[in-house]
Amino acid sequence: MNNDAVQREMRQIARDLLASGEVMQVIGWEQGTLWYQATPVLIQKPEDADKLIWNDYCQPNLSKYLLDFRYGDGKTALFVKGCDARAFNRLLQDQQVQREKAYLIGIPCSGMKDHRAAQGYEADNEAIPMAKICQTCRYPDPIVYDQLIGEAVTPWQTEADYSDVAAIEAMSADERYDFWQAQHTKCIRCYACRNVCPACNCRKCLFDQSASGWSSKDVNAAENQFYAMTRVMHVAGRCIECGQCEYVCPSEIPIMLMNKKLSKDIDLLFGQYDAGIDIQSPTPLGHFEKNDPEEFM
Numbered sequence: 001m002n003n004d005a006v007q008r009e010m011r012q013i014a015r016d017l018l019a020s021g022e023v024m025q026v027i028g029w030e031q032g033t034l035w036y037q038a039t040p041v042l043i044q045k046p047e048d049a050d051k052l053i054w055n056d057y058c059q060p061n062l063s064k065y066l067l068d069f070r071y072g073d074g075k076t077a078l079f080v081k082g083c084d085a086r087a088f089n090r091l092l093q094d095q096q097v098q099r100e101k102a103y104l105i106g107i108p109c110s111g112m113k114d115h116r117a118a119q120g121y122e123a124d125n126e127a128i129p130m131a132k133i134c135q136t137c138r139y140p141d142p143i144v145y146d147q148l149i150g151e152a153v154t155p156w157q158t159e160a161d162y163s164d165v166a167a168i169e170a171m172s173a174d175e176r177y178d179f180w181q182a183q184h185t186k187c188i189r190c191y192a193c194r195n196v197c198p199a200c201n202c203r204k205c206l207f208d209q210s211a212s213g214w215s216s217k218d219v220n221a222a223e224n225q226f227y228a229m230t231r232v233m234h235v236a237g238r239c240i241e242c243g244q245c246e247y248v249c250p251s252e253i254p255i256m257l258m259n260k261k262l263s264k265d266i267d268l269l270f271g272q273y274d275a276g277i278d279i280q281s282p283t284p285l286g287h288f289e290k291n292d293p294e295e296f297m
Helices: 003-020 046-051 063-069 082-093 163-169 173-185 192-196 221-234 244-248 255-270
Strands: 025-031 038-043 076-080 102-106
Touching: 003 025, 003 046, 003 076, 003 102, 025 046, 025 063, 038 046, 063 076, 063 082, 076 082, 082 102, 163 255, 173 221, 192 244, 221 255, 244 255
Parallel strands: 025 076, 076 102
Antiparallel strands: 025 038
16 A cells, blocks of 8 residues: 555545544644655644644654543543554553543554655655664564554564664773763753653653752753763663654754663573563563572672
């Protein structure tokens, strides 16, 4: 099924769900300001369903927008790719959303194009590469849905790819410190990475509490590093590999490199664990067992 056919079915499903009253609103994608941008959109009227689009730039993960409706009445319909579905499971496991209040419409995803590389073109072009995060995707098909559009997609990879992590591990301690200091110096503390991350779903974030005594609002290397290290440890073992943190970062900091490093270490210490796949399986750092490694003690 090509993109146009998927888009037509998306719009019809949204119209039917809203017209029947089965859902209160539908969350999907609409055309952004620039041709290579797809932005999240909230549809509440059947006649607005034609705003919905499906193309090679629908990378924004939609699941976190459900948090805006977690206390409301009625159901919310949500279009989910493979990573959106994993994000939904992440929120479900964190008890941030209720399954019965969401209607999930799955769309198998063959990969999104790199929106930054697209900036050099006036229109879509075959020369525009696939987004880096999509090149290593192991779960392109939604793992949870109420209705499915299209056919299953063959994963690009079946094993976790840590090749970029190996390059960082090969550095000396001083080289790694210099590398990350240079990256974190670019941070403007806009918190876009936190705001978009499905695993960053605390009701009240430490970094919004100015009186906490742990962190200040200063933008400097030390404070930026403290923020980055706190956040990456917070999502350790919970990252669903959607890459939204890098997607929205205006400073183009390789945030996923830190996330993948911790994912690799967790796999080595506790066995392979893929967040957002099995909601019955506890997160590696969310529980303990008597035989857990204790080399640090």
